[in-house]
Amino acid sequence: MSRQHSARHVSVRYLGTGAALVLAAVLAGCGSSSGGGSASTAGVKAPAAKATGTLAVAPTDAGKVLVDPHGRTLYVFAADTKGHTTCTGSCATYWPPTPAGSLPGSAPKGITATLGQIARPDGTMQLTVDGYPMYTYVGDSKPGQAKGQGLNESGGLWWVVSASGSWVKDKTSTKAPADGGGYGY
Secondary structure: OOHHHHHHHHHHHHHHHHHHHHHHHHHHOOOOOOOOOOOOOOOOOOOOOOOOOOOEEEEEOOEEEEEOOOOOEOEEEOOOEOOEOOOOOHHHHHOOEOEHHHOOOOOOOOOOOOEEEEEOOOOOEEEEEOOEEOEOOOOOOOOOOOOOOOOEEOOEEEEEEOOOOOEEOOOHHHOOOOOOOOOOO
16 A cells, blocks of 8 residues: 555544544534433523513414514423423523513503513523413524424423413424325325
8 A cells, every 4th residue: 555545544534533523522512401400501691682572472383372572482391390490501592581571561462371580590580471481492483483382302391372371282383294294104
C-alpha cells in the first residue's frame, strides 16, 4: 500500500471517529426529562417572551380552546400538579411556558376558568388555568394549530384546555387517517 493511500485511509478513519464523537455529544445534550423529575436548568433559561393583549377562546385543530394573545394554542402538562411545574430545561424549550404577562386584569369574555400565576424555578412568572401551568408548543407554527394535542413527550401527556379550564382529551390532531394509514389492510 502506498504511503499516500495509507495516510488518506488514516485521515478518513479519524474523521469518521471525530464525527461520531461530535454526534454523540450533540445527542447527549438533547436528552429529555422523564416522570416527575426536573431536567437540569444550568445555563438554560426558560423563554421569557413578553406577552401583551389577552387570552381568548378560538377555534383550533382540536376545537374551541384557550389561546394566548398571539393566537397560539395553550396546553397543560399532565405531569404537572396544581401550582407546580415539572417542565424545565429542554422540556421548556419545546413547550415554552406561557408568561403571566398574558394574565388579564379581568376574565376575558367566554372564559370561566380561574386564571392565576406561579413562580417558575428560574424566577419567571407563568400563567395558570385552574391552578395548572400553561404552555405553548413549538410545533404549532401558526394560530389555530394544535399539533401538540395528545402528545406523550417530556415525561407526560399534553392536552389543550377549554374555556372552563377542563382538559380536552380528544386526540383530534393526532388520530391516524381514516383510510387506515395507507398500509393496505
